[in-house]
Amino acid sequence: MSPNFSIAEENYIKSIYHLQQASESVSTNALADHLKSKPASITDMLKKLHAKGLLNYNPYKGFRLSREGNKAALIIIRRHRLWEFFLVDQLHFNWEEVHEVAEELEHVRSKKLVDKLDEFLGYPKFDPHGDPIPDSNGKISVQQQLPLSDLPINKQAIITSVQNQSSELLSFLTSRNILIGTKLEVKRKLPFDNSIEIKFKNKQSISISEQVANAIQVNPL
Amino acid sequence: MSPNFSIAEENYIKSIYHLQQASESVSTNALADHLKSKPASITDMLKKLHAKGLLNYNPYKGFRLSREGNKAALIIIRRHRLWEFFLVDQLHFNWEEVHEVAEELEHVRSKKLVDKLDEFLGYPKFDPHGDPIPDSNGKISVQQQLPLSDLPINKQAIITSVQNQSSELLSFLTSRNILIGTKLEVKRKLPFDNSIEIKFKNKQSISISEQVANAIQVNPL
């Protein structure tokens, strides 16, 4: 059913998707920069993607993904973010080093593979950078994620990911039972060092530094 | 250090590796058949691989991989078989359907990814089809693997893989503590139904059918 795109096409689709989040319409030059390519090459590919119905394209004016193009982009982004999650969560990569590898893995086309991987990983909602992972229908979770340091006082939240994957931090968090899925709220923010006092559901409270609070991503309930 | 090959080059290297196992020297036509390509295309690529020092190539006479070519082939085969193992062992693919997906995954080049995957999987020695997985130095385990049904009576062996990945079979085996790594020996083969009586290290004995014994791969000690 859904057509197969070349690796080059997939990279264009993905880049356009990201660029059009930030601005109404995407320009040839902006895309050339983003892809480290030359404007002439971009124009060539734009014509191809336009011919395939993936693009709303007005020469000289700019372009965006069509409905079809957006669907294709979400499939690629789903693959990318699931692989990133796998690399950090299962293979214990540092979160800084996963992007490059995921750039390659995202082009493996099998839908069955991606859906089984999703199931294996427990249907994660966010990748290790905190970006939402589209589900198998291309739906992106709208629930927001923010650093624990930005969570308002007394607002309940659930930990969705940890951004700085050093093994010291991880073992520190594990030893304190601060895990993905843990429910907590912020009781106090100390102004002199920005440290934060958090309270768990079981009433236990501990204090963590600003740096740690920055690395913990939470989803307010 | 080790050079990067295109996907096309990798597929040629891999095919030559497999063909040269069966015969002294590989022919252009044989490779064309294997790659579902045309002889003229093969010749073109042979020149390229020869120029890169991956091939011992006498025009019109035949070719084999050079030492370098062999090294490259083993890296690709390692990737392929590790991914196959992952797909069956972790994502519960049926062993018949993994080849196609692994054909794509094998081209993801990151050495770190492959080595971490290997560690994650517990350094498996054989893929789900019973073929040996090269280690990170390209060494292939020479220990053989054969179906439990072919194991001589009273010979100790260790289970290395299970070939027919139906969930019924898997749960049957799990419930009987027949797992990868389990040590056992065959005590009797019943001639009227070819069923097999096996004995574990803890002296416990059970009987399994011919079909099940065929699906279990073992490595004689």
Add this chain to the structure above:
DNA sequence: TTTTATTTTTAGATTTGTCTAAAAATAAAT
């Protein structure tokens, strides 16, 4: 040992994706 058949290689064309350099369109500046 010629002739015939097969295999392999060369020659030239094609597709995909890229590039440089020049032309055309749009935007900015005087």
Add this chain to the structure above:
DNA sequence: ATTTATTTTTAGACAAATCTAAAAATAAAA
């Protein structure tokens, strides 16, 4: 409102990988 600068597109070339058709080399058969 022209001129100038910027952006985008076209034109033509190129590398990688493939193909068809023809030529050359090798192998098999008479």
